[in-house]
Amino acid sequence: xxxxxxxxxxxxxxxxxxxxxxxxxxxxxxxxxxxxxxxxxxxxxxxxxxxxxxxxxxxxxxxxxxxxxxxxxxxxxxxxxxxxxxxxxxxxxxxxxxxxxxxxxxxxxxxxxxxxxxxxxxxxxxxxxxxxxxxxxxxxxxxxxxxxxxxxxxxxxxxxxxxxxxxxxxxxxxxxxxxxxxxxxxxxxxxxxxxxxxxxxxxxxxxxxxxxxxxxxxxxxxxxxxxxxxxxxxxxxxxxxxxxxxxxxxxxxxxxxxxxxxxxxxxxxxxxxxxxxxxxxxxxxxxxxxxxxxxxxxxxxxxxxxxxxxxxxxxxxxxxxxxxxxxxxxxxxxxxxxxxxxxxxxxxxxxxxxxxxxxxxxxxxxxxxxxxxxxxxxxxxxxxxxxxxxxxxxxxxxxxxxxxxxxxxxxxxxxxxxxxxxxxxxxxxxxxxxxxxxxxxxxxxxxxxxxxxxxxxxxxxxxxxxxxxxxxxxxxxxxxxxxxxxxxxxxxxxxxxxxxxxxxxxxxxxxxxxxxxxxxxxxxxxxxxxxxxxxxxxxxxxxxxxxxxxxxxxxxxxxxxxxxxxxxxxxxxxxxxxxxxxxxxxxxxxxxxxxxxxxxxxxxxxxxxxxxxxxxxxxxxxxxxxxxxxxxxxxxxxxxxxxxxxxxxxxxxxxxxxxxxxxxxxxxxxxxxxxxxxxx
Numbered sequence: 001x002x003x004x005x006x007x008x009x010x011x012x013x014x015x016x017x018x019x020x021x022x023x024x025x026x027x028x029x030x031x032x033x034x035x036x037x038x039x040x041x042x043x044x045x046x047x048x049x050x051x052x053x054x055x056x057x058x059x060x061x062x063x064x065x066x067x068x069x070x071x072x073x074x075x076x077x078x079x080x081x082x083x084x085x086x087x088x089x090x091x092x093x094x095x096x097x098x099x100x101x102x103x104x105x106x107x108x109x110x111x112x113x114x115x116x117x118x119x120x121x122x123x124x125x126x127x128x129x130x131x132x133x134x135x136x137x138x139x140x141x142x143x144x145x146x147x148x149x150x151x152x153x154x155x156x157x158x159x160x161x162x163x164x165x166x167x168x169x170x171x172x173x174x175x176x177x178x179x180x181x182x183x184x185x186x187x188x189x190x191x192x193x194x195x196x197x198x199x200x201x202x203x204x205x206x207x208x209x210x211x212x213x214x215x216x217x218x219x220x221x222x223x224x225x226x227x228x229x230x231x232x233x234x235x236x237x238x239x240x241x242x243x244x245x246x247x248x249x250x251x252x253x254x255x256x257x258x259x260x261x262x263x264x265x266x267x268x269x270x271x272x273x274x275x276x277x278x279x280x281x282x283x284x285x286x287x288x289x290x291x292x293x294x295x296x297x298x299x300x301x302x303x304x305x306x307x308x309x310x311x312x313x314x315x316x317x318x319x320x321x322x323x324x325x326x327x328x329x330x331x332x333x334x335x336x337x338x339x340x341x342x343x344x345x346x347x348x349x350x351x352x353x354x355x356x357x358x359x360x361x362x363x364x365x366x367x368x369x370x371x372x373x374x375x376x377x378x379x380x381x382x383x384x385x386x387x388x389x390x391x392x393x394x395x396x397x398x399x400x401x402x403x404x405x406x407x408x409x410x411x412x413x414x415x416x417x418x419x420x421x422x423x424x425x426x427x428x429x430x431x432x433x434x435x436x437x438x439x440x441x442x443x444x445x446x447x448x449x450x451x452x453x454x455x456x457x458x459x460x461x462x463x464x465x466x467x468x469x470x471x472x473x474x475x476x477x478x479x480x481x482x483x484x485x486x487x488x489x490x491x492x493x494x495x496x497x498x499x500x501x502x503x504x505x506x507x508x509x510x511x512x513x514x515x516x517x518x519x520x521x522x523x524x525x526x527x528x529x530x531x532x533x534x535x536x537x538x539x540x541x542x543x544x545x546x547x548x549x550x551x552x553x554x555x556x557x558x559x560x561x562x563x564x565x566x567x568x569x570x571x572x573x574x575x576x577x578x579x580x581x582x583x584x585x586x587x588x589x590x591x592x593x594x595x596x597x598x599x600x601x602x603x604x605x606x607x608x609x610x611x612x613x614x615x616x617x618x619x620x621x622x623x624x625x626x627x628x629x630x631x632x633x634x635x636x637x638x639x640x641x642x643x644x645x646x647x648x649x650x651x652x653x654x655x656x657x658x659x660x661x662x663x664x665x666x667x668x669x670x671x672x673x674x675x676x677x678x679x680x
Contacts (some may be wrong), residue, residue: 008200028571033488037163039136040172046294047071047301048188048529051275053310054351054523060275060530061268063182064294070187071175071301077199079643080485084186084198084206088174090244091210093128102129102157129157132173174198179209193221197264203249221260229258273357273520274368276308278521286525286534306352307521309344312598313632314356319627323604324359326626331615331628340605341368342627343504344600347537350508350517353598354631364607373483373497374605377620378452378565379581379590380494381608383506384461386545387475388552399548403446403556407456410441414466414489429492432452449556450564452580453491461492468492469536470613470631479506479542480516494581500603509600510557510577511644515552517541547608554644554657557594566591566621568628575637575643577629580620585613589623593632596642602627 029479039045046067051060063069079085089096094243096678098653133156161171181187186209190198194205211231212219221228236253239245245253283289288298328335341470344354366372368444408431414426432438438453448456464470468489476485481503485496501519509516518540525533545553557577560566566578581590583605592601602624606612614623 002509037136037160037320040160040164043071043172044300044528045071045175045184046299049290049302049304051178051278051304051306052268053306053308053313055310055394056305057266057310058267059127059270059306059308059657060272061308062290063297064299066182067184068188068192069175069184069301070191071185072171072198073113074171075276076187079113079167079175082199082201083203083236084190084201084209084245085170085174087203087206087210087235088186088213089128089170090099090239090242092131092213093246095130095244096170099127100161102161102464102474103127103154114412119659126153128156129160129169130154130171132169132176133157133160135176175274177213178216179212180645181222182221191264193260195261195267195483202247202252202253202256203236203239204258206231206234207239207253207259208233212635221258225258225260230343232258236323255337257593260540261451262566270310271308271317272361273369274306274308274313274352274355274521276365277355277357277367277370278304281522282525288525288533297528299660302528302533303524303526304522305524307346307349307353307523308355309346309353312344312558312631312635313354313356315631316344318634319602320359321358323602323624323627327604327614327618327623331618334605335617336612336614339364339368340602340604340606340627341372341500342600342602342631343500343510344598345504345519345629346513346598347508347517347594347596350519350541351523352519352521354600356522358607366607368603368607369500373499373603373604374588374603375496375583376494376498376590377581377583377588378454378457378494378504379503379579379592379620380492380496380498381452382447382510382553382557382579383456383476383479384457384492385445385556387469387472388460389552390475390545390549392469393546393549394487402552403449403559404444406442407445407448407449408442408459409438409453409455410459412455412458413485428490429460430490434548445564446556446559449579450559450562452560452565458489458492475545476506478516479509480519480544481506495582503592504592504599504601507542507579507601510550510553511594511596511599512550513547514545515541516544561593566593566625568621568625569593571630572629572632574632574638574639576632577644580625582619585616586615587611587613589614589618589620591620591624591630595632596634596644600628600631 033445038145046064047069048061048063050058053059054090057462067562077085107281111227123317130153135152136156161539166174175185175187177186178184181192185657189209190196190201190205193208194201196205208231210230211228218224219228221387233254235249236245240250245405279289282304288302289296290298319360320342322336324340329339339358340356341358342354342356343352345351346353355369357369357371358364360364369450384475392402393399411429413427413429416426420424433452433454438451443456445460455456461472462470467486467487468491470487471487471493481498483498485491505516507520518535522534524537527533554577559574559578560578560580561570561576563579568578569578576593576595578591578593581592582588590601590603590604592599594600
């Protein structure tokens with residue numbers, strides 16, 4: 001057998017390389033039915049697509065099942081000095097760069113001798129080109145040990161080294177070698193097992209991967225740690241023998257513990273509701289989507305950079321979870337299956353910095369931050385007041401007295417619904433949360449806003465007897481609320497459904513000096529070949545309200561924190577301005593806030609309908625407030641506080657100091673700092 005090998009192999013090489021005009025590539029292709037190299041020449045394999053946070057951290061990964069692949073280029077890895085390249089060359093094809101032939105006769109002879117000694121196959125003689133072209137054969141042929149398969153492999157490998165450079169072949173090999181757990185190529189494997197780039201692997205980690213090449217399942221460091229260690233050690237010793245590593249490298253690598261991590265898998269499943277939202281935009285605006293047939297470009301690997309601040313996103317997710325846990329603890333057996341949502345927008349750009357659509361994506365994929373249209377309660381009142389303030393400024397009233405003007409708190413009753421059978425009318429008569437505490441005939445607007453008193457807001461919203469001022473609906477549109485709003489008076493107390501995204505966006509105009517910026521979540525998109533598909537270069541904006549009017553609203557909502565229904569936030573280092581919202585029967589709880597940097601909001605309520613109340617006294621400040629507090633407290637922890645100050649003199653002039661509130665504040669001494677009036 002050995003004599004036959006010694007005779008036929010040199011004969012084949014002689015005939016193929018020295019008589020190409022007799023045995024041409026076309027003849028071999030026809031005779032053996034060989035595949036072509038188009039998949040290598042136009043190398044566009046299935047790749048993993050990634051969604052990144054704004055700092056470049058991975059948020060989500062999408063890959064074709066059984067083909068998680070990250071294609072390396074020569075700019076990603078040094079093919080001569082990287083540990084993964086050195087150990088693979090040492091154990092798989094030590095003379096790859098020195099040899100001109102596709103096969104290694106000495107390696108074949110050595111492997112054959114070792115197999116005879118062992119009485120079984122213990123070592124292979126296949127070179128890197130031979131192993132690579134195996135990918136071109138059918139799955140059945142790859143498993144075959146027939147002479148025909150070996151001949152095909154040999155001819156293909158010989159042709160491969162004629163068509164491609166050594167670096168191109170080795171790079172293709174590194175990208176195509178299967179390494180277990182659906183990972184193809186060293187980059188995908190390095191990410192899965194060690195949460196590293198292939199270029200950053202240590203000799204120990206590189207040897208673990210090299211030891212898996214011929215039996216990925218048996219030497220998996222996830223399932224078979226001891227076997228993986230044995231495989232690693234054998235690779236390292238072989239690498240030393242082949243002078244690919246130094247003895248000190250060997251000793252250090254042998255002493256290194258194999259530490260497999262699941263950090264990469266966790267990083268591929270972050271911010272799921274935000275990822276769904278971004279994927280909808282990709283499909284709608286760019287025509288990029290992951291089809292079930294795996295035909296679209298995105299399956300070849302795209303990179304999408306989002307505007308999410310990973311630290312803020314993490315605090316938001318924690319905040320929603322803690323908020324719901326605290327709610328369940330308070331209500332105990334009376335607690336409903338409540339859901340929570342959170343959203344933050346960067347004031348200066350309109351970028352969405354955090355989005356939490358629910359507490360458990362596995363249970364509910366519905367995005368309550370974007371898709372839910374819930375009644376807002378008193379969180380709608382700023383739109384009512386800003387409409388009236390704009391009118392009064394236009395009529396010449398000084399802006400610095402607007403908040404100190406009084407507004408009626410008198411009872412009001414309006415026809416609501418008529419019974420078709422009896423012809424009798426029911427009446428809508430808004431009440432205050434505590435009629436005894438808030439029973440005065442009038443209050444200053446500043447105090448009415450801060451304490452979320454209902455009837456002053458209703459009087460402010462009227463245009464004639466029991467009619468809603470239509471300019472309020474116009475103002476809502478100018479501030480970015482796109483949902484259809486009811487044109488009746490209860491809308492003044494938040495009776496219309498609005499999404500959390502819309503409400504947070506509308507509030508962002510106040511710290512932005514009256515400018516409303518378009519919200520967005522995608523900043524850059526790169527295609528499979530690293531070409532730029534999209535880059536955010538324009539930031540659409542429009543003036544929603546005047547700069548002075550925005551300043552008045554900042555001052556008004558600062559009062560909510562200083563002496564109003566969100567005054568538990570006043571103890572935080574970073575100043576904020578907020579408005580709480582609680583709907584009728586405590587069905588929805590809201591808190592919308594802003595700082596000079598960011599506008600953020602939280603919502604808590606029933607997940608499916610409006611029929612189940614959260615429970616008695618589950619108000620916006622008490623129920624949704626903890627999520628906002630958790631974010632503000634932690635996100636600003638390592639930063640110096642920034643006050644609400646702008647360069648504009650007009651803006652500064654609008655920040656007037658409140659007049660005396662001694663009487664009003666006296667009545668609040670022993671009250672809950674986060675109590676407010678539900679919309680009724």
